[in-house]
Amino acid sequence: MKNILGCYLMPHPPLAISTIGKGEERKIQSTLDSCDIIGREISSIKPEIIIIITPHGTMFSDAIAISNEESIQGNLEQFMDFKTYMNIKIDKGFNKNLINICEKENIPAALIDSNLLSRFNRTYGLDHGSIVPLHFVNKYYNNYKLVHITYAAIGNIDLYRFGMALQKTINMLNKKSVIIASGDLSHRLTKDGPYDYSPQGKIFDEELLLKLQKGDVIGVFNMDKCLVEDAGECGLRSVYILLGAMEGNKVNGNLLSYEGPFGVGYGVMRFESKEENVSNLEKLMNKKKEDFNKKISSSNSYVKLARESLNYYYSNGKMMKPSSCLPKEMLNNKHGVFVSIKKFNQLRGCIGTILPTTNSVAEEIIRNSIKAATEDPRFIEVSKDELEDLDISVDVLTEPIKATKEELNPKIYGVIVNKGRKRGLLLPNLEGVNTVEEQLSIACEKAGINPLEDYEIEKFEIMRYEEGE
Incomplete structure (x- = not known):
């Protein structure tokens, strides 16, 4: 992991942008401060590539989507913000090598562009799951190329293997890289939240964050399915990929902040890793066979x-x-x-x-x-x-x-x-x-x-x- 210089979990609440929050963002000040810490940290790293994994791009049921035009643009007009706009260059060379590895290792992934998405009546562009975390990066640093990934509803182990393919591509190209897993935690923390309230929401958030802090990769993958479903989250699959990118290393999560005043859990975490010749993939596959x-x-x-x-x-x-x-x-x-x-x-x-x-x-x-x-x-x-x-x-x-x-x-x-x-x-x-x-x-x-x-x-x-x- 010598070329992966930073791994982070970041939420993506649109109201974190002041032109949307209009003062309400102060209710998640800890989240804003923690995201600023990550933005400044990435600025000090000066990565050549930032890889962002989002739940809110165009999602396929059978393949991870990798945006693949010269650049990618996006705004937050759907949230009545007509000022925020991003136009970021894509590292197509990285994408080419990544998709080749995925094809060789039978990992379901696909390069997407405007022509492909037009067949599904979808547009190519940056989603809010990417724009919000990158807002805190771009405040301090923007001399990078982007790898924009939307996870898919495929098997957890395939998501982990895709993360491993990211690690392999980064090391092969020898490029300084940072990976951001964009994802909110439970959307069911309060009765006035965006989803129906569930007491399981808080339990899910606490359990996931604790397992990440301990570096319990196997535990994260084997959380109770009913608990995960009841939580109404959108960040777990991003985390699966992020953990895969750290395969072969001992992982610990440093929780910078967690809060959920709007009924949605916002967790901000920095991951630290130490090389360790142990395969979590093998353990995960053995556990899957045992459970089956x-x-x-x-x-x-x-x-x-x-x-x-x-x-x-x-x-x-x-x-x-x-x-x-x-x-x-x-x-x-x-x-x-x-x-x-x-x-x-x-x-x-x-x-x-x-x-x-x-x-x-x-x-x-x-x-x-x-x-x-x-x-x-x-x-x-x-x-x-x-x-x-x-x-x-x-x-x-x-x-x-x-x-x-x-x-x-x-x-x-x-x-x-x-x-x-x-x-x-x-x-x-x-x-x-x-x-x-x-x-x-x-x-x-x-x-x-x-x-x-x-x-x-x-x-x-x-x-x-x-x-x-």
């Missing part, structure tokens, strides 16, 4: 069959037959079944049947698990390489019965709406669906039914089985 095996061994028969079905299909190219050793209720009963597949907490496929179409629940699971992986029109087909990163759930449905709106409860009952040949279904107990009106509206939208028209309603219950239960 534990999840499979502790799973119930329903989701275990769904996973076995996928493994068999991707190994043999055909559908397996149910074993006679399965529980009798799976072999003798008939029900509609939905199989849902998630990858890194994001839906990857979901296919199901309202009524049984085969001779048993077991056959229904086998067939629908394959269809969820290969035939959901919203997603490209799941690849064999993805199987270990998937989480599978199986919903076994009761037979639908007619119902009125008054008889519905979105936490208990799923709904089916019917009008002529149009039919839409929504499973119960889905995140973000809290009222009957929301449930019916979504089901109608799926069916192409005008919710103001008359339509028939059916309700059903499910028995949900998830991996690891």
